[in-house]
Amino acid sequence: MSGNGKTPNRIPLSRRRFLQVLAGTAGALVVGIRMAEAADAPLPPALVGDNFYGLGAYVRINADGSVLINARDPDTGTGVATSLPRIIADELDADWNRVSVILPGLGVSDDNGKPRWTYGRQVGGVGGSIPAAWNDLRQVGAVARWLLLQAAARRFGVRADQLRCAAGTVIASDGRRLSYGSLAEDASKIALPTRLPAPKEAANYQLIGKPAGDVDAHAIVTGQARFAIDHHYGDALVAVLVHCPWPDGTLERSDFADCLAVKGVVKVLQLRPEPGQPPGSTPIAPAVAVLAEDTWSALQGRRKLKLEWKPGASAAADSNTFEQTAGAALAGKTDPTTRVRDDGDVDAAGKKAARRLDATYFQPWLAHATAEPMNCLVRLDKDQASLVVPTQAPQQAWAVVHRLTGFAPARIDISVPRVGGGYGRRLDHDYVAEAVMLAQSVDRPVRLLWTREQDLAHDYYRSGCVHQLNAIIDRKRKLLGWNQRMASASALSHRGVPDNHLWTSELQADQLPAGLVPNYRSDWYGLESTIPRGPARGMPHLSNAFAVESFIDEIAHTMREDPLKTRLRILGEPRSLTLSAGRTLDTGRLLNVLKLVADRIEWKNWLRTVNGLGIACWHVDGAYVAHAIEVAMQGEKLVIQRVVCAVDVGRVINPRGLEGQVAGATLDALSTALNLAITFKDGQIQQHSYKDYPLASMAQLPDAVEVITVDDDRAPAGASFLAMPTAAPALANAVFRASAVRVRRLPLMKELLRLL
Amino acid sequence: MAPAQAQALPTGQENTIVPEAVRDGIDLQINGEHYRHTGDPQMPLLWYLRDVLRLTGTKYGGEHGESGADLVLLDGKAVSAITQTMAKLAGKQVVTVEGLAANDGTLHPLQQAFIDEDAIGCGYCTPGWLIAGVDLLKRKPHPGDDDIDRLPNLCRCGCQTRVRRAIKRAAGKAPQS
Numbered sequence: 003m004s005g006n007g008k009t010p011n012r013i014p015l016s017r018r019r020f021l022q023v024l025a026g027t028a029g030a031l032v033v034g035i036r037m038a039e040a041a042d043a044p045l046p047p048a049l050v051g052d053n054f055y056g057l058g059a060y061v062r063i064n065a066d067g068s069v070l071i072n073a074r075d076p077d078t079g080t081g082v083a084t085s086l087p088r089i090i091a092d093e094l095d096a097d098w099n100r101v102s103v104i105l106p107g108l109g110v111s112d113d114n115g116k117p118r119w120t121y122g123r124q125v126g127g128v129g130g131s132i133p134a135a136w137n138d139l140r141q142v143g144a145v146a147r148w149l150l151l152q153a154a155a156r157r158f159g160v161r162a163d164q165l166r167c168a169a170g171t172v173i174a175s176d177g178r179r180l181s182y183g184s185l186a187e188d189a190s191k192i193a194l195p196t197r198l199p200a201p202k203e204a205a206n207y208q209l210i211g212k213p214a215g216d217v218d219a220h221a222i223v224t225g226q227a228r229f230a231i232d233h234h235y236g237d238a239l240v241a242v243l244v245h246c247p248w249p250d251g252t253l254e255r256s257d258f259a260d261c262l263a264v265k266g267v268v269k270v271l272q273l274r275p276e277p278g279q280p281p282g283s284t285p286i287a288p289a290v291a292v293l294a295e296d297t298w299s300a301l302q303g304r305r306k307l308k309l310e311w312k313p314g315a316s317a318a319a320d321s322n323t324f325e326q327t328a329g330a331a332l333a334g335k336t337d338p339t340t341r342v343r344d345d346g347d348v349d350a351a352g353k354k355a356a357r358r359l360d361a362t363y364f365q366p367w368l369a370h371a372t373a374e375p376m377n378c379l380v381r382l383d384k385d386q387a388s389l390v391v392p393t394q395a396p397q398q399a400w401a402v403v404h405r406l407t408g409f410a411p412a413r414i415d416i417s418v419p420r421v422g423g424g425y426g427r428r429l430d431h432d433y434v435a436e437a438v439m440l441a442q443s444v445d446r447p448v449r450l451l452w453t454r455e456q457d458l459a460h461d462y463y464r465s466g467c468v469h470q471l472n473a474i475i476d477r478k479r480k481l482l483g484w485n486q487r488m489a490s491a492s493a494l495s496h497r498g499v500p501d502n503h504l505w506t507s508e509l510q511a512d513q514l515p516a517g518l519v520p521n522y523r524s525d526w527y528g529l530e531s532t533i534p535r536g537p538a539r540g541m542p543h544l545s546n547a548f549a550v551e552s553f554i555d556e557i558a559h560t561m562r563e564d565p566l567k568t569r570l571r572i573l574g575e576p577r578s579l580t581l582s583a584g585r586t587l588d589t590g591r592l593l594n595v596l597k598l599v600a601d602r603i604e605w606k607n608w609l610r611t612v613n614g615l616g617i618a619c620w621h622v623d624g625a626y627v628a629h630a631i632e633v634a635m636q637g638e639k640l641v642i643q644r645v646v647c648a649v650d651v652g653r654v655i656n657p658r659g660l661e662g663q664v665a666g667a668t669l670d671a672l673s674t675a676l677n678l679a680i681t682f683k684d685g686q687i688q689q690h691s692y693k694d695y696p697l698a699s700m701a702q703l704p705d706a707v708e709v710i711t712v713d714d715d716r717a718p719a720g721a722s723f724l725a726m727p728t729a730a731p732a733l734a735n736a737v738f739r740a741s742a743v744r745v746r747r748l749p750l751m752k753e754l755l756r757l758l
Numbered sequence: 759m760a761p762a763q764a765q766a767l768p769t770g771q772e773n774t775i776v777p778e779a780v781r782d783g784i785d786l787q788i789n790g791e792h793y794r795h796t797g798d799p800q801m802p803l804l805w806y807l808r809d810v811l812r813l814t815g816t817k818y819g820g821e822h823g824e825s826g827a828d829l830v831l832l833d834g835k836a837v838s839a840i841t842q843t844m845a846k847l848a849g850k851q852v853v854t855v856e857g858l859a860a861n862d863g864t865l866h867p868l869q870q871a872f873i874d875e876d877a878i879g880c881g882y883c884t885p886g887w888l889i890a891g892v893d894l895l896k897r898k899p900h901p902g903d904d905d906i907d908r909l910p911n912l913c914r915c916g917c918q919t920r921v922r923r924a925i926k927r928a929a930g931k932a933p934q935s
Contacts, residue, residue, distance in 0.1 A: 077880075078880055079878075079879040079880030079881065079915045215874075215876055216876060216881075218881060219873045219876070219878055220865075220870075220873060221880075221882035222878055222884050222885075223855075223865065223869040223872045223873060223884060223885075224815070224855065224857075224858070224859055224869065225814070225815020225816070225855035225856040225885050226856070227881055228814060231814075231817070231818065232808075232814035234812070241808075250930075251896050265798070296805065296809045296810075297805045297808070297809050298802065298809065300803045301805075331923060332813070371914055373817075373819070373825070373827065373880060373882035373883050373913070374817070374880070420880070421880065422880050422881070422882030423880045423882065423914055423915060424877075425914070454818075454820030454821060454824075454825075455820075455821065507915065559812075618924055659876075661876075662876050662879075662917075664922065665920065666915045666916030666917060667916060668916065669916030669917075669918055670916045673914070673916070686767070688893070691820055691821070691824055692824045692825055692912055693824060695911070697825075699907075699910075699912070700906060700907050700911070700921075701907035701908070703916075703918050704919065705903055706919050706922075706923075
């Protein structure tokens with residue numbers, strides 16, 4: 003390419019394969035490269051297969067003792083750029099003060115035309131980073147440490163098992179010391195262990211379980227941290243878009259002349275979704291793109307576009323109608339789309355009921371509203387692409403670029419700097435497709451920027467949903483039966499998921515109180531909608547915990563019982579229940595977090611206080627969470643006075659990071675529950691700015707979130723959204739105590755003011 | 759990219775080639791340095807900072823600055839950079855997040871407090887919070903919760919409780935001027 007004459011001898015951008023590039027530098031030990039070189043030798047079984055590739059290129063120890071550690075998963079604010087390297091560094095016995103963290107971008111090599119993922123799993127912001135790292139990244143540190151020990155043993159002339167490591171130094175029993183830096187070159191020549199060295203005993207952890215600040219903190223507070231939106235290639239054109247209000251609409255009439263007359267505007271191009279491509283891999287809607295020399299010119303040009311869009315069939319979509327359809331589906335006698343679970347005999351139990359309780363809960367559509375709007379920087383050369391992408395899943399971004407360009411796997415270079423919020427939005431890559439398509443149409447790199455308005459109005463939303471719950475209570479006030487019916491539009495529609503699995507984005511078969519009630523039925527009614535949907539933070543737990551944990555409070559109220567006691571009765575004795583997919587529910591751990599928040603908020607005052615106390619608990623993939631919230635009603639003003647959250651995630655890697663995640667997820671969930679709803683009319687989203695989609699202000703939120711973490715020696719579970727599901731029901735339950743108003747519809751503030 | 763001054767006109771446009779006059783630029787100070795903007799006077803300060811100067815610490819949050827991610831100090835007061843056109847900034851002093859630390863790299867007490875309290879989610883909105891907080895601490899060296907409640911910034915990651923702690927930690931330590 004290079005047709006503009008500005009940079010005729012363009013040097014291809016660095017592949018950023020820092021480890022490969024630097025592998026030959028004198029005196030460096032690079033673990034991962036050593037693994038790859040050893041591929042010809044008989045490999046220890048544990049290194050073969052996924053584990054082997056998972057080791058990848060992770061650790062580099064330089065002759066000067068400095069250590070580079072690769073944080074493979076995108077950090078969307080979850081802190082994995084800090085926690086993943088600390089897992090490796092602890093096994094390595096590295097001196098954390100000498101560690102620099104590298105965000106490696108996508109690791110991909112060419113395996114006969116197919117991609118081979120150098121670093122194994124690379125996904126951020128879905129709660130899986132730490133559990134996956136616990137399984138494979140610890141080994142990276144352990145192997146590097148083993149190699150250094152062998153090198154030191156030869157140097158000292160003693161056996162390796164007579165040596166120990168501490169903070170980047172190997173120490174002999176007679177006190178002699180060698181720094182890792184001085185051993186790195188020797189260590190790089192030693193053959194790999196035939197058996198994987200055992201990971202450390204927990205008692206010897208130096209970093210795991212100790213608090214650490216975010217590795218990017220200094221760069222962030224000084225404005226030096228660069229997000230994808232801050233990156234640039236010198237001659238890149240800025241592209242801004244106008245999307246068609248309807249995904250299936252068409253451009254009927256257009257006049258680009260005034261736009262093209264704006265100084266700095268270079269080109270106006272049209273984009274169309276590719277038929278047959280799943281959502282998230284092609285433009286979300288038809289669009290007109292203005293490409294200009296700088297952002298201001300592009301935005302001015304955009305205002306001068308004269309466009310007339312013709313609506314498609316989706317122009318009939320209406321969020322009120324959607325909710326009515328959901329209600330009608332639940333009220334009718336039609337069979338559910340999927341019977342998700344059916345324990346015991348709910349119908350027979352119903353006949354023995356001393357008491358029945360019914361309630362219906364309504365939850366709105368939601369947007370992702372990431373702080374950093376969608377953007378993508380792409381440069382296409384003859385046979386290679388270089389991109390800077392704010393993504394949670396660089397391998398998926400790669401697939402989009404590969405499909406559109408046909409470039410060889412390793413010729414697609416994707417850099418992933420720190421990401422300004424993900425929440426599931428960046429598991430989709432429509433914006434990557436847009437940027438690549440534009441770059442293919444102009445002979446220059448393209449820097450695509452969505453405006454805030456586009457970001458809210460063109461999203462893969464979380465579907466609104468309706469839950470109809472029915473409890474069957476016997477004479478002894480025992481919860482005999484639970485019949486749950488939920489209606490929503492699946493986030494997985496049109497994404498290649500079989501029809502009988504569409505429910506999996508909407509609810510879980512194992513969610514509370516499943517397994518704890520002898521007769522339990524859960525039905526899902528799938529609805530159609532032309533409004534795009536996709537993965538969303540905390541789903542499906544978020545919507546289900548609100549309905550279920552609100553309803554348990556209603557059951558308690560009906561039985562005139564303390565809602566904490568009702569929960570304790572439902573949970574019963576501490577025991578381990580087997581869930582699907584090999585997971586377990588440890589009711590003891592759930593009871594524990596529940597009791598912790600109750601003690602902290604002084605639940606014994608539950609009846610006496612004029613304020614309202616609310617409580618809720620939930621479990622997410624082997625992790626446990628409870629919230630207790632205290633609110634006061636001051637006239638029509640709701641004041642959240644105290645919020646306590648307890649989590650049990652097993653082994654805590656970075657307590658400080660965990661506290662931040664828990665407090666943050668709590669506030670995100672409160673903000674969402676209090677204020678947020680996406681609505682649509684005539685197929686058009688009605689929220690265009692933060693004024694219409696008002697994330698909670700500082701004043702609306704509590705002054706503090708008191709976080710209690712249970713640290714134990716079980717393998718760590720993910721925590722990124724763990725604290726979301728219980729915040730809204732604990733809030734609604736507290737509001738009920740304070741105001742006697744039961745809020746069964748979110749957003750809460752609007753409904754509360756309507757009911758008061 | 760700043761448009762070059764007195765550019766040679768493209769050929770074949772008009773018979774009479776009149777060199778473009780050197781426009782009076784807009785002189786302003788940003789983080790203590792002098793700059794002259796010679797481009798479109800209607801360009802918002804945000805795009806001047808981000809596109810022309812490549813000072814990317816100030817973030818785009820929305821067309822009306824409603825998230826607070828694009829706050830800068832203008833003559834000492836926090837304002838949204840996207841709502842300020844360059845035309846109005848002649849002779850003004852702008853401080854961005856890049857200019858909060860001292861020249862020797864010593865952090866502003868609030869920057870240090872953000873690190874100490876880990877008052878960071880994804881970090882995208884953090885520069886805006888810092889500017890709003892520095893502005894508040896200038897006006898009120900010991901702000902109360904009500905003062906902190908009035909900060910205009912938004913954050914989806916939920917860093918607000920940690921920001922509150924950071925502002926309180928920095929209270930009384932910020933330079934007054």
